[in-house]
Amino acid sequence: MTDRMIKTRFAPSPTGILHIGNLRSALYEYLIAKSKGGAFILRIEDTDRERYVEGAVEVIYSTLEACGLQHDEGPDIGGPHGPYIQSERLALYQAYAEELVSRGLAYPCFCPPQKSELTSEEGEAEAFGYDRRCRALDPHEARERRAAGEASAIRQKMPLEGETSFTDQVYGTITVQNKELEDQILLKSDGYPTYNFANVIDDHLMEITHIVRGSEYLSSTPKYCQLYQALGWEIPEFVHLPLILGEDGRKLSKRHGSTSFHDLIQEGYLPEAIVNMIAFLGWAPGEETREIFSLKELESLFHIEGINKAPAVFSYDKLNWMNEQYIRALPFEAWRGRVKEAADSAFGGRPYDLDMLARVLQPRVTKLSDIPGMIRFLTDRLPLSRELFHNKRARLDADRAAFVLESLYPRLRGLSDWTETGLLETLEKAGLELDLKKGLLMGALRAGLAAQQVTPGGAVETAIILGRSESLERLEIALSFLNEDKT
């Protein structure tokens, strides 16, 4: 449009959770600005007093921070166009509304609120909008009724004929008949502006160049265009984003699910993986086929032309894969810290080899919340069964396992160098002397130590994590079980 610096904003309402759809909007807003060296600002849209949730603003701050979406202006850091919280800008909206009333472009409406009926029956939903009843009221009479204290909202007069069109950067030119446009409420009877109104005022005053938001706003955009025109303001660029759907094909919304950033973190996903995931929901870089990108890389890669029109289904399978990629790429120190958090409480003060545990876990964990389940066999002595000692490939069965462990136990007991090399040497030596295959030894040992056929890491790693004394105790238990149960 112009050579002006690009400026985008993220304008969430503080309703308690940050839905991943909202987060995706924030991400794209950030990327669109940053890819062109522009500014990204944060504005809190708290004009719905009924939905306001205490502490919700902090959730917004912490989420943006966790994702690395640093804003350039906002309630917490200020900026040239503050305040950045709409409830602190009420006088501003009221002034503009009155201006439109006095210019005959808006009018007070005394009709009772017709909030949406959630109980509307399917099929018979004959929803026709507001009938513009109060539009015909005599302005003087209206003024007197307001002066007398009668509650009223302010509605904008929409043109009754003609058409309005605008060009969206993603969806192209969209045209609607003006008669389809409702006389939208600008100011509610409680004096608060509607989203429709406050949004336009603030976006203009804050010099937002690109309005980036979900495509659910596409059909009300003509109304915003009418507002810009009424106010004599330049219409900004619009960038509507395809919706994110749930796996059932429905819009992924607050009403639908618990798909908030917070929930995903609780589930054990890394913020970086979530960001990477949602970056590719409705956007692709083009010829580049790589899909793992840091936020910094995305900043230089992102372009509006790559945004898709069709809604995208959010896939947890893909998120899982991305999370694995990020976990594996984590520096070992950082990863070890994560494992420590989960494992310390599980081991309850008992010593264990954290380094080894983190090492075997890093290539195997899908999400952080999997860790407790994966290491339970290390902290709890699980019940044994003869089937555990069966392994077709190694030609192992319970009786052979008993023999193997019987021979192995004294050797291990005599081993003071309880390390990977020490253990491997002992096992190899035992294998040679007893003429046993490695798979047989390892299989028996693993089952004896873990009481589980599937373990992260092998027998030796498990022995090291458990430590010498716990390992030996477990082997004793396994031996007596195998011998006792022998027929």
Next chain:
RNA sequence: GGCCCGAUGGUCAAGGGGUCAAGACAUCGCCCUUUCACGGCGAAGACACGGGUUCGAUUCCCGUUCGGGUCACCA
């Protein structure tokens, strides 16, 4: 229902008038391996349908179907 938008494998998607229609996730198979996992290799799987335009349409146009959004003093 009105209005708006959309449609490439199960999912995310590249591409675009002439291609054996990329790639990723998931699935399946093989290999590696002390199991699983990780890793490597490979397989199966798509242009919604009908009309045009064209020498030629998955690609452009129209219609149909299907999907989604929206019709609040919510955002």
